[in-house]
Every structure is written in structure tokens, then in C-alpha cells.
């Protein structure tokens with residue numbers, strides 16, 4: 373795949389997560405064939421039916437409209453969330469409201485109604501070919517790498533369960549429950565997800581999870597039927613280009629995920645669609661321009677937020693919560709906190725130059741989807 377592609381070219385994609393399926397849909401919309409390799413037996417294999425939030429605060433416009441403009445149907449269950457209760461380390465809770473949804477609750481995994489299954493169905497209907505149980509390790513003709521995380525910058529551990537509790541969305545910011553991260557309890561229509569999302573001390577995840585379960589039980593009274601453990605990790609390290617030749621990296625494989633709190637679904641869908649579109653047009657450089665314009669400013673702002681958040685500690689989280697408006701709209705507040713600013717960009721460059729935020733290293737001289745060939749090490753004489 374060099375230069376401009378022929379009208380019959382096949383765009384190869386490694387990984388059938390949201391980024392990979394968005395890339396395939398974009399390639400099909402541009403009239404190209406799309407072939408997706410997925411190492412697991414179905415989509416959503418990294419997840420287990422847990423609730424996640426599709427963020428709706430980085431832009432003023434609704435995320436579902438943005439997805440529609442990229443040709444992605446919201447055919448998955450998506451529950452608009454307007455109300456959230458946040459607790460600080462003392463257990464003091466505060467309720468917040470937003471007029472427009474702060475985020476949409478979606479389910480991950482291969483169950484009916486999940487984001488992953490709906491994307492798969494849409495892709496198959498549009499003529500995308502998906503080869504399951506087929507891991508890709510090289511893309512000699514170029515393509516899109518959307519294999520998810522290869523590093524753990526943060527981890528989550530939690531329980532999924534059935535429940536007769538009333539619907540509700542709860543979060544807690546306390547280093548006792550989730551060092552430098554947050555804990556959450558999401559209940560909707562008889563299903564629940566309770567988790568701790570850690571940015572430090574991963575080793576003790578089990579202990580933090582049990583503390584979270586006890587904390588929310590004390591505050592809300594958690595009733596868990598049939599609890600199942602789940603967990604996962606996230607990658608936020610940004611590459612310089614997200615491209616090596618005709619191989620483009622999208623979604624979490626490229627570190628495209630909110631480094632402050634780990635909201636990556638929207639970024640995966642946007643970057644995947646941009647990568648598929650650029651390759652379909654035979655112009656991989658276009659992808660670099662697209663992600664640098666649409667995603668990089670948000671990544672830099674959120675990475676700067678993360679740098680400060682890492683240093684806040686319990687009292688700092690508590691003070692920040694208190695600064696949230698009592699009567700105002702929480703979505704506006706979060707939107708402003710995530711907005712790219714010049715000073716955040718400058719701060720980001722400063723801390724990257726001091727190696728306090730690592731960059732993802734993609735080696736230019738091989739066609740591995742994830743470098744295993746060690747050619748770069750030989751080239752460096754290692």
C-alpha cells in the first residue's frame with residue numbers, strides 16, 4: 373500500500389475493538405474493502421458486560437451527533453446520564469446535575485445491546501470482513517493497528533453483579549479507595565458495576581476493590597447478586613506520529629485515551645474512523661494531521677490535568693469537588709476543565725521534555741504491528 377491506493381485495495385486492520393471497527397466502517401464508506409483480524413473468538417473479549425461511560429463533555433455538541441457524522445450508528449444501548457453523586461475521602465457526598473447528558477452509559481462485551489456487538493453488526497451489514505481467532509503480527513502492505521493497550525498506565529478492578537437496587541451513578545475520589553484515581557458504582561435496570569480505577573500501587577488492587585465495596589455499601593447499601601470479578605488496564609502514552617509508513621495506529625494502541633480518567637471509547641472511535649478514512653483516500657499523512665488537530669490538544673490538556681491530579685492528594689480532591697458549582701451545570705464545568713489551553717500545552721511540553729510523561733516509541737523500520745523484530749535494537753547497536 374504505497375501512495376494512492378487502487379479502487380480495489382483492501383484496508384487491513386488488526387483488532388476488532390471500537391477503533392478497528394470504526395476504521396473498517398470508514399474504509400467501507402469510502403468504497404474500499406475492509407478486512408479486520410481479531411485474535412479472540414468474538415468482539416468485546418476484553419470486557420465482560422461491564423458498564424462504561426461514553427463521555428459527552430469534551431465538545432459542546434453531543435457525542436452521538438459526532439459519531440453519526442462519521443457514519444457510526446448509536447444502535448447500542450446508551451443511557452443518558454444527567455445526575456451523579458461524588459464522595460470525597462471523608463465520605464461526604466455531593467450531587468451534581470447537567471442539562472445535557474454528561475455521558476452515556478454503555479455496556480462492553482459481546483452481549484446483546486453492547487457497544488461492541490452493535491459495532492460488529494453494523495460492520496458486517498456494511499460488508500466488512502472480520503476474521504476471528506486470527507491474530508495479526510505484521511501488516512506488510514500497511515493498514516491500521518487497533519490492538520488496544522500494550523502498556524498499563526492505569527488499571528481497573530471491579531465486580532459486575534445483578535441487583536434490585538435503584539438506578540444511580542456514584543463516584544469517589546480518595547487515595548484510600550483508588551490511589552490517584554477514582555472508584556465508581558453504576559447501577560442501571562438491575563445490573564451493577566463497582567470498580568476501583570488505580571493510577572498507582574497496582575499491586576494492591578484487590579485490597580482497594582474490597583475497600584470500595586465496603587465504602588459504597590456503607591454509603592448506599594450495595595446489594596450484589598451473582599458478583600463476578602473483572603479487570604483491565606489502560607494506555608495513555610502518546611506517540612509522536614501514530615504512523616510508521618503506511619501503518620497507522622489508532623485507539624488505545626496509539627495511547628489515544630483521556631489520561632486524566634481513562635475515558636477512551638470516544639477517542640478510539642474518532643481516531644479509528646480518521647485512520648480508515650485516510651488510508652481509503654491513499655493519504656496516510658492525512659491521518660497525522662487529523663489526529664493532531666482533533667485529539668492532540670485534548671490529550672495534552674488531559675495529560676496536564678493528570679500531572680496536577682497526581683499531586684493533589686485527598687485534601688486536594690476534596691477541595692476540587694467543593695469548587696464544582698452547587699447549582700450550575702456539571703457538564704459545563706467538566707467541559708471547561710478538559711478544554712485545551714495554551715498554558716496546558718506549554719506545561720505538557722515541559723513535563724514531556726523532563727520525561728515525566730513518557731511517549732510511545734514506534735520504530736519506523738519494520739512492519740510489525742507491535743514491534744517484536746528487534747530490528748531497531750540492531751540498528752542502534754544494542
Ligand SMILES: Cc1cc2nc3c(=O)[nH]c(=O)nc-3n(C[C@H](O)[C@H](O)[C@H](O)COP(=O)(O)OP(=O)(O)OC[C@H]3O[C@@H](n4cnc5c(N)ncnc54)[C@H](O)[C@@H]3O)c2cc1C
Nearest residue numbers: 387389390391411424425508519520604623624635636637
Ligand atoms: C475496566 C475498564 C473500564 C473502562 N471504562 C471506560 C469508560 O467508562 N469510558 C471510556 O470511554 N473508556 C473506558 N475504558 C477504556 C476503553 O475501554 C478503551 O479506551 C477502548 O476500549 C479502546 O478501544 P480500542 O478499539 O482502541 O481497543 P480495544 O477495545 O482494546 O480493542 C482491541 C481489540 O484488538 C484485539 N487484538 C489485540 N491484539 C491483537 C492482534 N495482535 N491481532 C488481532 N487482534 C488483536 C483485542 O482482542 C481487542 O478485541 C475502560 C477500560 C477498562 C479496561
